[in-house]
Amino acid sequence: MSQAVAHGHDDHSHLPAGWKRWLFTTNHKDIGTLYLSFALIMFFIGGAMAMIIRLELLEPGVQYVDPTFFNSMTTMHALVMIFGVVMPGTVGFANWLIPMMIGSPDMALPRMNNWSFWILPFAFTLLLGSLFLPGGGPAGGWTMYPPLMLQTGFALPFVIFAVHFLGASSIMGSINIIATIFNMRAPGMTFMRLPLFVWTWLITSFLLIATIPVLAGAVTMLLTDKYFGTSFFNAAGGGDPVLFQHVFWFFGHPEVYILILPSFGIVSQILPTFSRKPLFGYESMVYATASIAFLSFFVWAHHMFTVGMPLAGELFFMYATMSIAVPTGVKVFNWVATMWRGSMTFETPMLWAISFVVLFTIGGFSGLMLGITPADFQYHDTYFVVAHFHYVLVTGAVFGMIGGVYYWLPKWTGHMYDETLGKIHFWVSVISVNLLFFPQHFLGLAGMPRRIPDYAVQFTEWNQISSIGGFVFGASQLIFLYLIIRCIRGGAKATDQVWEGAHGLEWTLPSPPPYHSFTTPPQVTDAVAHS
């Protein structure tokens, strides 16, 4: 380990400037910035699609868009938000933070790091470009179930290859993260001293490596069924359309933990700082995260309770799903216990983190309701499901990421952001997001199906409230964009520690940190790691 001394001179006169710097960079901070900026742009593209969806649902009947285009908006909104926002965004955090948190000069495999980012714009060109093909974009839902998905026109191979391409990026990204965490830790940075954000990304990387290839296999089977005469999903040749759902959700369920675990990690960094107390139950947090990840491989068919599975399968997947509530409960308990009797202050990152704990837990509870097989027969494919996963993904994964941006933005840019504007952003967002998604629970329980541009008139009021919430939530993100740009361009100088209660190696570096994080590896002790 002690050899991990990159030559210390910070002379970058030989580095390319301008666009070449970003295209060819092998630096973890540059690549992290690229990932985060890409995710932010995609957030607005995916958000615009959501606005179209909410506009159409403002009143019953088909008013603004063609139903097929509506379906391709729900499909694309999901693909963009999952593969274009949350996954690249969290990888951006990983790139920026993991080397700084474990005391290394950079990521383990810097050239591959560049490649895993620079795949994304190309893959999204394929994906978003398919919207402009004759016949429109994919409209079969992001889950791509056959036989419906096989009715897609010209767009089908574009979507499938985009998924392959994005998968290659994710696999390279996670290999890099694992190699970095295994091999680049500073002396004394033992596994049980790793910041929780590093732990959650380590476990997320395992999930990615284990499941993304299975997704690649599933979409390959779609491709060969459509163009090469195979019969994976065709009963007339002995296959089964349900097989796709099994293969897809073997990826798909661990995928939801891929989306949420990094945000768990971010929140676990923020809460101790503003409670001025160490994280409660650090070790149990690590074990709980690992248990969630392990169990996620045995619950996939709870997405398919109504498809017609043998009873034993329904029961197995119900009980397995319930069991995930235990480690998740451990985590929520630990977050609350971290704040218990702490000297809490409520700066913007803390507000996002607290709202994460509350609102994610609501999404968790509705998930438990959906996990009960007989109850799911009622909820399946209704707006209740939409409400559930938006609580875990928007007020969960995305809120965690936004909180993380506020928390580390002063470290990254060297400037403090505008606290008043940040608080306005938070309060407008948190009120409007509940206006947006909470009524969808009622709509679902009352029987409104998801993925539909038209609805029965009795659903009108809640849909209108939801749409208004959606427009406000969408617009309030422009505050976020403005705040970030302003913070990059200037502002009050940030100190090295930034936050009074912040602990960990990244806060020992200057703000903004030097090009190569730790050219001399620091000696890590228990005091540095946990204090």
Place this chain on the structure above:
Amino acid sequence: MSAPHGGYYLPDPSHWPILGSIGLFSIFLGSATWLNGASAGGLIIGFGIAVFLFMLFGWFGTVIRESVTGTYNHQVDVSFRWGMFWFIVSEVMFFGGFFGALFYSRILSVQWLGGAGDGFATHQFLWPDFVPDWPMTVMPDPSKWTVYREVIPAIGVPLLNTIILVSSSFTVTFGHWALKKGNRRAQSWWLFVTLALGFTFVGIQATEYVHAYHELGLTLHSGIYGTTFFMLTGFHGLHVTIGATMLTVIWLRSLSGHFTPENHFGFEAVAWYWHFVDVVWLFLFTFVYWL
């Protein structure tokens, strides 16, 4: 910033990754265009492959140059090892998906179509003449899917191929032992034998495919049996081809004396990959051909 000796090597900015993206993008774009029936697809694919190959030569060339000039310390070597290890794990999971499809169709969907479990009504109302055999003797819907005359028996050419591939796993290990003893001549010979066995395997598989298509009537269209048979063996064959190509590269590098008893990660990475395709074959032999 790069540290040729001593510290962890941090490479300068590189233009290879973006070229790789352009190459892959063109391959995907061309393939999608071609699948949609536009003849320009082939040209775009060709361009993509050319760019991608150029990237591979350039990127690996850079890495090899850095390696033989002693740029990499032990810690960099460990990073490469973890990288290759987890890449192989992801490949294992890729095959896992297709094996899952094989087991699901063979054990569940074909049986349900034949009336097993809750499938009684399915059988009666959809295709009452369907018999759930494996290999299938009749297709659920014979008007859409053709049945084959026979399938390839395990004891025969597949067994021969098993012997070839397992032997090649031994010969690559003999090459590794020779390398560790510093015997470059033996090392290169064993590598040559390994890659010859690898390409022989691919050649035999290709002949078997021709035989299956033309004489047995077993094709990709032969229902779920033909589907799983060709997709599993096909992806495996592709991986053997890639592996044998990598063996060729390290054979040439071995002739040029790139590997030392202390520093030969490139050799080991290819050897790991080769063992991986061998193990996948053993599963294929057991579950696709034999049982």
